[in-house]
Amino acid sequence: MGTHVLVPLDGSPQSWAAFDYAVANYDGETITTLHVVDPLEGVYSDYGGGxxxxxxxxxxxxxxEEFGDQARERADDAGILETTxxxxxxxxxxxxxxxxxFADENGVDHVVMGSHGRTGVARVLLGSVAETVMRRAPIPVTVVR
Structure with missing residues (x-):
């Protein structure tokens, strides 16, 4: 059984760079792209309620879902769909x-993800998804900038 690589996609140039890295380095393996929708997407509030x-x-x-379609097109352009x-x-x-x-429940062997490269106050206030995944993942994580 081959390597199962997870590539989180948020539509940013960094996440597409991570996808391109996975395509270039894991031809012949399984690549799963994952888009995570924030549960607060669609919640609006003000001081009187929400x-x-x-x-x-x-x-x-x-x-x-469109990110998945775009990933398939990019993989097709790279010519890996017959082997991957x-x-x-x-x-x-x-x-x-x-x-x-998702990685734990789906037998993922490696996570490849993009990083926005924020530093200082922006990183403290916004957090770093890539950093949290790196610290907590029991599997290798490659961060692409």
Missing amino acids: YYDSQTHERAVERG ILEHAVETGQPARTILE
Whole structure:
């Protein structure tokens, strides 16, 4: 059985660089792309309360499915689809936790992901999904910038 590589996609140039890295280095293996939809996507609030817009959440899921289609096109352009199994999934949850759970539940051997490279206050305030995955993953993680 070959290597199963997970590539989280958020549509950023960094996540596509990670996908391209996986395509170039794991031809003949299984590559799964994963888009994680934040559960707060579609929740709007103000001081008087808030509301949930299910259509916004559905659009976020559809956008994630489109990332899977784009990944298939890129893999086809690279000529690896005859030798490589390419899968795609869309999950809802907190990104780092969802990536780690997906990897554990699906027999992933390696995570390849992009990093936005934030530093200082931006990193403290926004957090780093890549850093959290690196610290908590029991499998190798490659971060591509």
